[in-house]
Amino acid sequence: MLDLWYKNAVIYSLNVATYMDSDGDGIGDFKGLTERLDHIAKLGVTCLWLLPFYPSPRLDHGYDVTDYYNVASELGTLGDFVEFSHQARLRGLRLIIDLPINHTSERHPWFRAARSDPHSRYRDYYVWSGSPPENAADGVAFPGYQTSVWTYHPRARAWYYHRFYPHQPDLNISNAAVREEIFKILGFWIELGVSGFRIDAAPFLVEEIRSDHSITRRYELFSELRHFLSWRRGDAILLGEANVLPDEMPHYFGDGSRLHMLFAFLANQYSFLAFARRSAEPLIRCIGMHPRLPAMGQWAQFLRNHDELDLSRLSTSERQDVYAAFAPESGMQLYQRGIRRRLAPMLGNDRRRIELAFSTIFSLPGTPVIYYGDELGMGEDIALPERWPVRTCMQWSDERNAGFSSAGEERLIHPVLMDGEYGAASVNATSQQRDPDSLLNWLRRLVDVRQSCPEVGWGEWRAVPSANEAIFALRLSWEGNTIITVHNFSDQPCSACLSLDPAEMRQLTGLFGNRVYPEIDAVGGGSIELDGYGYRWFRVGRQRDGMHRPPETKTS
DSSP: OBOOGGGGOOEEEEOGGGTOOSSSSSSOOHHHHHHTHHHHHHHTOOEEEEOOOSSOOOTTTTOSOSOTTSOOGGGOOHHHHHHHHHHHHHTTOEEEEEEOOSBOOTTSHHHHHHHHOTTSTTGGGBOEESSOOTTTTTTOSSBTTBOOSEEEETTTTEEEEOSSOTTSOBBOTTSHHHHHHHHHHHHHHHHTTOOEEEETTHHHHTEEEOTTSOEEEOTHHHHHHHHHHHHHOTTOEEEEOOOOOTTTHHHHHTTTTSOSEEEOHHHHHHHHHHHHHTOSHHHHHHHHHSOOOOTTOEEEEESOOSSOEEOTTSOHHHHHHHHHHHOOSGGGEETTTEEOOOHHHHTTTOHHHHHHHHHHHHHSSSEEEEETTTTTTOOOOTTSOTTGGGOOOOOOOSSGGGGSOSSOGGGSSSOOOOSSTTSTTTSOHHHHHHOTTSHHHHHHHHHHHHHTOHHHHHSEEEEOOBSSTTEEEEEEEETTEEEEEEEEOSSSOEEEOBOOOHHHHTTEEEEEESSOOOOOOOGGGOOEEEOTTOEEEEEESOOOTTTTSOOSOBOO
């Protein structure tokens, strides 16, 4: 029996360095995060995903790692991590940590040894070329900020490969010793209470660079990682970051023996296209593209994260529609493909649209992920470079430094937003906790509803046709139980006529909506009333006692 806890989880993503500073040095830390665990637990989420917290020069927000077996000194100690892990577990929170293992920092001891001595055992930990690689600009990840994927190192007298920035040399996964190192890292953090790993840049982790500089994908590495985890901790999971096309997705799940979860990048991009066009068609089209998952496979659904809103899988005209709606100024756009803004500002701080967006994502097949601060409607600091605008400090109160730190402003890891529509004077956790109608308390109710609907995480789904192109309706069924969710992407109220069995229409029990609606009149087929940007969740028939609780175990 396997515990597939992730099937009905709700994940909360945060960066330790920007969450809560306990010692007044201007940088968040594990002690501060531990102090704020009740905020997270009361939101109702069941799992935390921590962005990198390892020792690092922090040239790429901690993704440039110098030691995979420790905590950055400014964030605390391993002892602080263990205490945090213990306190999280007491609150019913599992931990997923980021694993940026396709590359290291150039300051990592492995790379220092590799560049210094061609006979070092670490030389083959990285990918080298003795001659100038052709087409070195092909495949750059950050257009406008990166010019090549190969850099010459004078001390090594060779070129080294880096899919990302030059200060992040790629590891050579074709080397068995490198794979063994990765297994040791997994095993280390599993022993400290971790329940899973987010595989950063998963497509690039499995890239094998050959001597002729060609690239192949070694997907079997995911099977090896899964096999290792299965023996060390049977309920630990692998969550992949892979913005890939539908025909590539099965490579990441395999037959159920590779990754457990994959971020639903396509659904994310087409959701924003649907919001921009006020039409459900793009999202219905998109979810129909996704392959059928193995029994243990799962999507991770999200609105925003710590990177840009990547629109690279949309056509040029589709991308322009999203830009026009949510990032009309060039400074809001990034890498010729994305948007560097938070959710609330993109949606004009319109509470109706923010609720609609969250409700939509929570209803999509899979497990929802919340990015820290979005539960409050925080904004971005567009003055910060590249992807940094959405990584500002958490806004706890309207006090100095938003209650994040007692340090002087000049010592803060980021400037704190205090004034304006999205500043801490207007948007903060303390005031929203006291306001029963706040976004925070509304999202708590949505999380509770999602937890009571295991059909979303476990069940089969199909889109329910409607004559109104603004209506997005899903029917999700599992073990004889069914829920139906209906969302209006238009700003105009409407009556949604759905292609449902009349018997089902007569059995709809409202679970959640943007307001209290009259009972549905099922005579003549019936219709569902929706406000502009309105949403409603229904259960078909009466809920049996206890059915809202998913099983703790599931046979593989």
